[in-house]
Amino acid sequence: MDIQRINSLIRDIPDFPKKGIMFKDIFPLFQDPIAVEMAITHIVNHINTTIDKKIDVVVGLDARGFLFGPLVAMRLGAAFAPVRKAGKLPGATTQVTYEKEYGTDVFEMQQDAIKAGQNVIIIDDLIATGGSAAGAQELVQKLGGNVLEFIFLIELEFLNGKSVLKAPIYSMIKA
Numbered sequence: 001m002d003i004q005r006i007n008s009l010i011r012d013i014p015d016f017p018k019k020g021i022m023f024k025d026i027f028p029l030f031q032d033p034i035a036v037e038m039a040i041t042h043i044v045n046h047i048n049t050t051i052d053k054k055i056d057v058v059v060g061l062d063a064r065g066f067l068f069g070p071l072v073a074m075r076l077g078a079a080f081a082p083v084r085k086a087g088k089l090p091g092a093t094t095q096v097t098y099e100k101e102y103g104t105d106v107f108e109m110q111q112d113a114i115k116a117g118q119n120v121i122i123i124d125d126l127i128a129t130g131g132s133a134a135g136a137q138e139l140v141q142k143l144g145g146n147v148l149e150f151i152f153l154i155e156l157e158f159l160n161g162k163s164v165l166k167a168p169i170y171s172m173i174k175a
């Protein structure tokens with residue numbers, strides 16, 4: 001039921017941002033605060049029942065991962081740290097270049113966002129090619145973090161069978 005309600009609030013926009021891309025728009029979900037609460041509870045329950053280690057840091061990916069990451073982190077009693085597109089973060093940063101469904105980009109984290117040995121989960125709205133998630137994993141590992149899991153609200157169907165990540169993936173909705 002919850003998943004159906006969440007799913008019904010994700011809108012398909014054809015040919016955005018380029019012809020041939022079926023864009024999954026999550027913003028209608030945020031018009032329904034109860035559905036947002038359901039989505040966060042679903043994710044937190046999944047984490048609490050499948051991961052037996054203390055999660056130190058929830059890492060959210062720029063920009064839509066910022067909608068879910070802090071809410072999940074607060075419920076877990078964990079820190080939140082952003083992975084941002086290049087040039088947005090002050091102070092000492094570390095970078096990686098990655099490929100995504102519609103182009104190449106550069107991700108950055110502040111070097112003090114994660115301490116060596118900390119347990120991290122990575123969260124985003126959606127996984128398509130897995131390029132963003134793989135870039136974020138590389139970045140967290142460069143900072144000495146230990147990636148326990150990836151959390152996505154949506155997994156695009158064409159990814160099935162393509163192993164781009166060496167860690168478990170949790171996704172609520174197969175698009």
Ligand SMILES: O=P(O)(O)OC[C@H]1O[C@H](OP(=O)(O)OP(=O)(O)O)[C@H](O)[C@@H]1O
Nearest residue numbers: 062063064100101127128129130131132
């Ligand atoms: O699995 P991938 O092929 O890497 O694609 C998934 C990524 O693409 C989208 O973000 P986008 O880079 O469009 O940025 P935005 O959140 O700022 O719109 C989405 O929020 C993921 O981060």
Ligand SMILES: Nc1ncnc2[nH]cnc12
Nearest residue numbers: 021022023024101126128
């Ligand atoms: N099809 C898609 N819809 C929404 N965000 C995306 N990011 C990458 N591919 C996407």
